[in-house]
Amino acid sequence: xxxxxxxxxxxxxxxxxxxxxxxxxxxxxxxxxxxxxxxxxxxxxxxxxxxxxxxxxxxxxxxxxxxxxxxxxxxxxxxxxxxxxxxxxxxxxxxxxxxxxxxxxxxxxxxxxxxxxxxxxxxxxxxxxxxxxxxxxxxxxxxxxxxxxxxxxxxxxxxxxxxxxxxxxxxxxxxxxxxxxxxxxxxxxxxxxxxxxxxxxxxxxxxxxxxxxxxxxxxxxxxxxxxxxxxxxxxxxxxxxxxxxxxxxxxxxxxxxxxxxxxxxxxxxxxxxxxxxxxxxxxxxxxxxxxxxxxxxxxxxxxxxxxxxxxxxxxxxxxxxxxxxxxxxxxxxxxxxxxxxxxxxxxxxxxxxxxxxxxxxxxxxxxxxxxxxxxxxxxxxxxxx
Ligand code: UD1
Numbered sequence: 139x140x141x142x143x144x145x146x147x148x149x150x151x152x153x154x155x156x157x158x159x160x161x162x163x164x165x166x167x168x169x170x171x172x173x174x175x176x177x178x179x180x181x182x183x184x185x186x187x188x189x190x191x192x193x194x195x196x197x198x199x200x201x202x203x204x205x206x207x208x209x210x211x212x213x214x215x216x217x218x219x220x221x222x223x224x225x226x227x228x229x230x231x232x233x234x235x236x237x238x239x240x241x242x243x244x245x246x247x248x249x250x251x252x253x254x255x256x257x258x259x260x261x262x263x264x265x266x267x268x269x270x271x272x273x274x275x276x277x278x279x280x281x282x283x284x285x286x287x288x289x290x291x292x293x294x295x296x297x298x299x300x301x302x303x304x305x306x307x308x309x310x311x312x313x314x315x316x317x318x319x320x321x322x323x324x325x326x327x328x329x330x331x332x333x334x335x336x337x338x339x340x341x342x343x344x345x346x347x348x349x350x351x352x353x354x355x356x357x358x359x360x361x362x363x364x365x366x367x368x369x370x371x372x373x374x375x376x377x378x379x380x381x382x383x384x385x386x387x388x389x390x391x392x393x394x395x396x397x398x399x400x401x402x403x404x405x406x407x408x409x410x411x412x413x414x415x416x417x418x419x420x421x422x423x424x425x426x427x428x429x430x431x432x433x434x435x436x437x438x439x440x441x442x443x444x445x446x447x448x449x450x451x452x453x454x455x456x457x458x459x460x461x462x463x464x465x466x467x468x469x470x471x472x473x474x475x476x477x478x479x480x481x482x483x484x485x486x487x488x489x490x491x492x493x494x495x496x497x498x499x500x501x502x503x504x505x506x507x508x509x510x511x512x513x514x515x516x517x518x519x520x521x522x523x
Contacts, residue, residue: 140175141517142233145202146183146220146244149443151193152424153239153262154178156319156510158199164514177231181220181244182207186395188421196423197320213243213274220247228255235260235517238282239316241275241442241463245282253285260517262316264289265296266442266463272365275442279463288522290513292316292446293466293502311522313512314504317443318450321428322507328428336426337390340419344407347414349388353433356387357489362394363440366458370404372480376458377406379482380438383489384416389438390430392422436492438485445475450505452497456488472500 141161145154158176165173180202184190194201206223208216220243228236228251236252238245239262249259264283268276283289283300291297292315300310333351341348349356359380367373380389391410393401401407410416422430428447431437436454437444445467448455455467455475462468467475474497478488504512516522 139235139518140177140231140233141235141237142177142179142228142231143237143239144179144181144224144244144248145239146181146208147240147242148184148189148193148421149441150239150242150244151190151199152197152320152443153316155193155197155199156316156323157237157262157513159323160510160514163511177204177233178202179224179227179248180205181224181248182209183216183220183242183244185209186421188423189395192423196425197324208244216243217247220244221251224248224251225255228252228257233257237262237517238286239263241266241278241282243274243278246278249282249285258287258520259285260288260290260513261286262290262513263292265291265298265300265310267296267299268461268463270461274364276463288516288520290316290516292505292509295466295471308522311512311516312504313516314506314509315446315502316509316513317446318505319507319509320424321447321450324425324428328425328432331425331429333430333433336422336429337417337419340392340422340426342393342411342418342420344411345418347417349415349417351388351390351433354435356434357383357389357436357438358430358434359389359391359438360394360441360444361391361439361458362397363459364396366440366480367394367397367400373400373404373406375482376480376485377410379485380416381409381413382482382486383438384413386489387435388415388417390417390419390434392419392427394421436489438489448475449473449500449502452499454492454495454497456485456492458485466502471502474498474500 161176208219236259238249252259289310290313440458449467456478467473478485
C-alpha cells in the first residue's frame with residue numbers, strides 16, 4: 139500500500155510526526171512485501187527554518203521525499219500553484235491514499251487535486267467548524283471534508299458537525315486528537331528544559347531588556363490571524379492591551395513572520411521592543427513552546443492548536459477571537475479556554491478573572507496519545523465501522 143501524506147505549514151508538522159512513527163512501527167513487524175510505502179510531500183507553504191525545518195529535526199520527522207516549494211503568495215496563488223505542482227507528483231506516484239491534515243491551504247489544494255483523479259483522500263482533524271466563513275481555514279475545512287473518503291475527527295462535537303452536513307456515518311472515524319500524541323511523546327523532553335534558558339536563546343536582538351521568569355507568573359502570547367494583525371485599527375488596541383498586561387506580569391511573545399511584518403509596517407515595533415516586561419522572541423520550536431505553556435499562568439492567543447494544548451496542560455487560555463472551531467476546549471465543556479474577542483476591556487477583565495483560578499487539566503475522550511495508531515488501523519481496513 140502506498141500512502142502519501144501532505145504537510146505545508148507549521149501546524150501540520152507536529153501532527154504528521156506520530157503518523158510517520160505509526161507507519162514505521164507497522165513496517166518493522168512485516169516483511170518488505172507487506173510494508174507500507176510512505177511518501178511525505180511538503181508543499182513549501184512555510185519555508186523559513188524556524189517555521190518548518192526546526193520541527194522536522196526536533197520531532198524526528200524524516201526529510202520530505204518531495205518539496206513542491208510553493209512559498210508565500212495570495213490564496214489563489216498558493217492553492218493554484220500547489221495543485222499544479224502536486225498534480226505531477228500524484229500522477230507519477232499514484233498513491234492508494236492521500237492523507238491531508240488540518241485546515242491550511244496545502245490541505246484543501248491537495249485534497250482537491252487527488253479527488254479529481256479518483257485517488258482516495260483521508261482527512262486528519264476533520265469536522266472542526268468555526269462557522270465563520272471569513273476565515274480562510276473554514277473554507278479549507280469544509281472543502282476538504284466534502285472531498286474526503288475517510289474523516290478522522292478529534293472529538294464527538296466534530297462528528298456531530300459532519301452528520302449535520304449529511305456526511306455518511308460510515309466514513310466518520312472519531313480517533314482523538316493526533317496533536318496530543320505529539321504532546322505526550324514530547325512532554326518528557328520539554329519538561330527537562332529551563333524556561334529562562336529558552337528565553338535567552340531565542341530573544342530577538344532588537345531588544346536589550348531581560349526578565350527572570352517564574353512558574354505561574356508570566357503570560358505567553360501568540361498572534362497571527364489575518365483578521366487580528368492585518369488591520370492597524372485592530373492590531374493597535376490589541377497591543378495596548380498587551381502592554382497593560384505586561385505592566386502586571388512578563389509576557390513572552392514569539393513573533394510570527396506575518397505579524398512582525400505588520401508590526402514594523404504600522405510603526406508599532408519599537409514600542410514593543412522598549413517595554414521592559416514584554417519579551418519578543420523568534421518563532422519557537424515545539425518543545426520550547428510546550429515547556430513555556432507548562433509554566434505559563436495564561437496563554438493569550440488566536441491560534442487553534444494552542445487552545446488544545448492548554449486544555450491538556452491545564453493552562454488558562456484566552457482566545458482573542460469571536461469563535462472557535464475547537465469548542466471542546468471551552469470552559470462550557472470543562473475546558474480552560476475562554477473566547478474573549480479583541481475588545482481591550484474584555485481581554486483585560488478575563489485576564490484578571492482567571493488569576494485566582496488554579497490550573498485544571500481536562501482530557502477529552504481518546505486524547506490519549508494513541509490517535510495515530512487508530513488512524514492507521516482504520517486506513518488499512520479502509521473503513522470506520
Ligand atoms: C498559515 C495557515 C494558518 C495557520 C498558520 C500557522 C492557511 C490559510 N493559513 O497561516 O491556518 O494557523 O499558517 O502559521 O493556510 N512567511 C514567512 N516565512 C514562512 C511562512 C510565511 O516569512 O516560512 C510570511 C510571508 O510573508 C507570508 C506570511 O508569512 O506571506 C503568511 O504566511 P501564509 O503561509 O500565507 O499564512 P500564515 O499566516 O502563516
